[in-house]
Amino acid sequence: MTIAPHRLPELLQAMPKAELHIHIEGSLEPELIFALAQRNGVALSYPSVEALRAAYAFTDLQTFLDIYYAGASVLLKEEDFHDMAWAYLTKAAAENVLHTELFFDPQTHTDRGVPFEVVIKGLDRACRRAKAELGVSATLIMCFLRHLSEEAALKTLEEALPWRDLIVGVGLDSSERGHPPEKFAQVFARCRELGLHVVAHAGEEGPPAYIISALDVLKVERIDHGVRCVEDTALVQRLVKEAMPLTVCPLSNVKLCVFSTLDQHNLKSMLEMGLKVTINSDDPAYFGGYLNQNYLETFAALSLDATAAYTLARNSFEASFASNEDKAGWIAKLDKTFERFAA
Numbered sequence: 001m002t003i004a005p006h007r008l009p010e011l012l013q014a015m016p017k018a019e020l021h022i023h024i025e026g027s028l029e030p031e032l033i034f035a036l037a038q039r040n041g042v043a044l045s046y047p048s049v050e051a052l053r054a055a056y057a058f059t060d061l062q063t064f065l066d067i068y069y070a071g072a073s074v075l076l077k078e079e080d081f082h083d084m085a086w087a088y089l090t091k092a093a094a095e096n097v098l099h100t101e102l103f104f105d106p107q108t109h110t111d112r113g114v115p116f117e118v119v120i121k122g123l124d125r126a127c128r129r130a131k132a133e134l135g136v137s138a139t140l141i142m143c144f145l146r147h148l149s150e151e152a153a154l155k156t157l158e159e160a161l162p163w164r165d166l167i168v169g170v171g172l173d174s175s176e177r178g179h180p181p182e183k184f185a186q187v188f189a190r191c192r193e194l195g196l197h198v199v200a201h202a203g204e205e206g207p208p209a210y211i212i213s214a215l216d217v218l219k220v221e222r223i224d225h226g227v228r229c230v231e232d233t234a235l236v237q238r239l240v241k242e243a244m245p246l247t248v249c250p251l252s253n254v255k256l257c258v259f260s261t262l263d264q265h266n267l268k269s270m271l272e273m274g275l276k277v278t279i280n281s282d283d284p285a286y287f288g289g290y291l292n293q294n295y296l297e298t299f300a301a302l303s304l305d306a307t308a309a310y311t312l313a314r315n316s317f318e319a320s321f322a323s324n325e326d327k328a329g330w331i332a333k334l335d336k337t338f339e340r341f342a343a
């Protein structure tokens, strides 16, 4: 692909792309946390936006999750969920994200007494508005918190049933170590019967064995993160053979100390192994950047080129749960952008 290297940053920002791994609660910026806290009369344990932001120095996944769940405590009303998602979706539109699949954690809210209905109605309204006003396609993936029990996940699924049509799939997130995918075998089987798509976080901090059980027991269609797959050669071969998408989140991995620096990240070698990698932001308000920042910094740190940009953007559409017709339309737009830059 003959695109002048100096035009690569511009291309990365301009190219159409999809985001498949974004926790909507992780898009809550400190400014919005404070605004919602004031609107709802919620007390925060930090005196200012600056003090909160200064606390974003994580040593692992758990130190992040503790602050992330505290931040979500300001979300009480349907409007709050709408405003949070709308803030993300307007940024996504500006970054040429044509499609996004938003993770949300209902248990983080229902366990505080916020009805499921309030959460889903607010998020769904933002998604519909994004389509109408921004031309961005946005769907919802409901995640179960793996540090809680499978019974709690089954109860959450029951609560979601009246809203089933507003959810494209289910995922599994929160503290990975000590909470293997097989803990959620029954609830995922039930979700598959309901025709929901299934994904799971695996191999972020947890071992390759968790990726294997996510595939074999939960029968997931994508692995979220999955960077530790490289520790198991047979697993890598299987993931390549099955063209299993991996939603990798480079800035997240550095912030949570999965890799010490971005130039140590294994994304480039994963691409070279033939793995179906995508780039995502995970929790952009906490990890130092939205989707384009993840692309820009990763490309600079790993000396990636325009061919990699095309592969990653195309993978993001192919790995999505959108219709084949939508995927083909988005890939045609991607091709047009590359032709324009090659000219």
Ligand code: ADE
Pocket (backbone or CB within 6 Å): 023, 026, 061, 068, 173, 174, 175, 176, 201, 204, 252, 282, 283
């Ligand atoms: N919830 C929000 N972000 C997460 C991550 N990176 N891993 C697991 N659970 C999460």
Ligand code: ZN
Pocket (backbone or CB within 6 Å): 021, 023, 173, 201, 224, 282
């Ligand atoms: Zn995640």
